[in-house]
Amino acid sequence: VTPTNSNGGVGLELPGEAVRAAARQWAARHDGGLTDAEQAEFHRWLQESSLHEVAWEEASGIWQSLDRLTVHHAIVRLGKPKPVFRWWWPAVGTAAAALIFGWMVLNRGGDGERAGALPPVPRPEVKALPQANPAGVDAPAKASARPPQPRPASAANFSMVEARGSIQRLSDGSTVYLKPGAQFVERFTPQFRSVDLVVGEAMFDVVGGADERLFVISAGDLKRNVAVTIATRSALLSVDIQSDVVETRVVTGQATIGPSQMAQAATRLGLESKGTITEAGLIARVQYPSNIDSEAHVMPLGAAEYAEILAWKRTLETTLHQKVSDAR
Amino acid sequence: VEDPAPQSNEARSSPRAELDSWFRNEVQPHETELRRFLAGYAPAEDIDDLVQETYVRLLRSRGQRPLFHLRAMLLAIGRNAALDLFRRRRTVSITAVGEIEALDVFDSGPGAPEIVSLRQENLLLEDAIRDLPDRCRAVLILRRIEGLSHREIADRLQISVKTVEAQITKAIQRCTAHLDKHGAMPGSWTKGAK
Numbered sequence: 320v321t322p323t324n325s326n327g328g329v330g331l332e333l334p335g336e337a338v339r340a341a342a343r344q345w346a347a348r349h350d351g352g353l354t355d356a357e358q359a360e361f362h363r364w365l366q367e368s369s370l371h372e373v374a375w376e377e378a379s380g381i382w383q384s385l386d387r388l389t390v391h392h393a394i395v396r397l398g399k400p401k402p403v404f405r406w407w408w409p410a411v412g413t414a415a416a417a418l419i420f421g422w423m424v425l426n427r428g429g430d431g432e433r434a435g436a437l438p439p440v441p442r443p444e445v446k447a448l449p450q451a452n453p454a455g456v457d458a459p460a461k462a463s464a465r466p467p468q469p470r471p472a473s474a475a476n477f478s479m480v481e482a483r484g485s486i487q488r489l490s491d492g493s494t495v496y497l498k499p500g501a502q503f504v505e506r507f508t509p510q511f512r513s514v515d516l517v518v519g520e521a522m523f524d525v526v527g528g529a530d531e532r533l534f535v536i537s538a539g540d541l542k543r544n545v546a547v548t549i550a551t552r553s554a555l556l557s558v559d560i561q562s563d564v565v566e567t568r569v570v571t572g573q574a575t576i577g578p579s580q581m582a583q584a585a586t587r588l589g590l591e592s593k594g595t596i597t598e599a600g601l602i603a604r605v606q607y608p609s610n611i612d613s614e615a616h617v618m619p620l621g622a623a624e625y626a627e628i629l630a631w632k633r634t635l636e637t638t639l640h641q642k643v644s645d646a647r
Numbered sequence: 648v649e650d651p652a653p654q655s656n657e658a659r660s661s662p663r664a665e666l667d668s669w670f671r672n673e674v675q676p677h678e679t680e681l682r683r684f685l686a687g688y689a690p691a692e693d694i695d696d697l698v699q700e701t702y703v704r705l706l707r708s709r710g711q712r713p714l715f716h717l718r719a720m721l722l723a724i725g726r727n728a729a730l731d732l733f734r735r736r737r738t739v740s741i742t743a744v745g746e747i748e749a750l751d752v753f754d755s756g757p758g759a760p761e762i763v764s765l766r767q768e769n770l771l772l773e774d775a776i777r778d779l780p781d782r783c784r785a786v787l788i789l790r791r792i793e794g795l796s797h798r799e800i801a802d803r804l805q806i807s808v809k810t811v812e813a814q815i816t817k818a819i820q821r822c823t824a825h826l827d828k829h830g831a832m833p834g835s836w837t838k839g840a841k
Binding site: 329331332339340343344346347348350351352362365366368369370372373376377378380381382384385508509510 | 681684716720722723724772796811812815
């Protein structure tokens with residue numbers, strides 16, 4: 320027995336709960352993408368009864384209306400997020416580091432040809448994202464035998480003479496300069512230029528202009544919601560994940576910095592000042608791992624630090640110019 | 648019982664003239680009925696707008712899939728459009744003036760009244776989302792806000808793709824029930840006509 324909606328003498332037969340449940344299932348499957356065969360099955364189901372089609376209209380409509388939430392309020396008002404994510408990153412991170420290391424070892428031979436034209440410093444590498452790294456994938460056995468690369472404990476023991484690192488160009492034209500051992504993942508979405516800095520230190524040269532999407536750097540362990548978030552439209556800044564603090568040095572431009580996913584949402588939306596606005600010439604320190612109450616402590620960036628950052632960037636650019644051209 | 652009226656792929660990708668003829672021959676004959684039906688949901692001055700909105704939504708659907716039961720679809724879409732309107736009206740009326748002042752973050756886009764109603768409407772859905780079980784909410788956020796694929800969500804949460812689907816199904820169900828419960832769907836699907 321199905322209810323009927325009768326208005327003005329016009330009747331619309333309404334689907335019962337079983338049909339509506341089936342429609343919801345189709346909406347979920349449809350959202351994940353249907354194969355041709357599934358698509359045909361879906362259309363047969365719609366054709367079977369007007370009740371099916373009406374129920375589909377309702378279910379897909381609700382699902383689409385949830386879309387409108389995306390930029391507006393969604394996470395900000397959700398309350399404190401519970402740790403629903405699991406702890407599998409270290410294993411993946413270590414494996415990725417091992418793969419990259421293996422790839423670098425393999426690639427060293429090829430670099431020799433051009434090495435003579437460059438200063439006799441250890442060569443930085445331009446690396447692809449770990450998952451897009453065929454050489455590394457080809458040599459898992461070799462790579463797994465090597466220990467992961469050590470990362471410098473802080474900027475203080477970083478020496479330009481021993482400059483090693485890599486440059487990564489992002490699809491929006493921004494550039495990431497990675498110090499040795501730093502790992503990051505680009506995961507741009509239609510709404511945000513999101514990147515995760517998983518470990519280490521990196522400098523981000525974020526270009527604004529045509530791309531109006533907010534550039535959102537999540538530094539730290541996203542899976543446990545303890546990340547520090549740095550959001551900007553255009554800036555040059557360096558982000559360093561240390562053992563107890565995440566430091567963000569803003570060289571040019573401005574960024575909003577705060578803890579955890581809550582701040583991430585807030586800064587993205589610009590609705591609440593959970594994040595701290597930080598401008599050029601300032602350094603923001605957020606306790607790490609961060610929690611919901613962590614605040615950014617902002618202080619002036621020392622002239623020496625400022626100079627060091629720019630010098631490091633320049634060195635990488637000079638050293639890597641050739642390789643970046645090759646990689647593109 | 649109505650005749651199924653599926654269009655072939657050829658028809659759906661047809662030029663303007665064919666679209667016009669489809670509209671004239673298959674859609675417009677139902678307009679009188681649609682208007683009478685909508686009159687049960689909305690005041691007379693809104694009917695023209697709702698009919699337009701219904702056609703827009705119908706055309707959008709037609710671009711995405713074949714439409715089989717045109718009459719039922721027209722009424723169902725019209726009904727949804729009327730419910731959306733109702734939801735906005737209702738929520739605008741409970742909006743405090745102070746909230747409008749807090750809207751300066753939206754410095755562009757639609758005008759304030761439109762924003763307020765969207766905002767209030769969203770508050771309802773937000774409540775629904777907040778009440779979701781953790782895993783269900785995590786899936787929803789990863790899908791809708793982070794834009795991850797089902798596969799990526801499955802990998803990140805260490806669950807199967809089937810489970811991702813099941814959680815989305817649940818999210819749709821809960822949100823529908825929530826809107827239902829809070830009177831945002833007058834004459835709701837489960838309760839029949841208002």
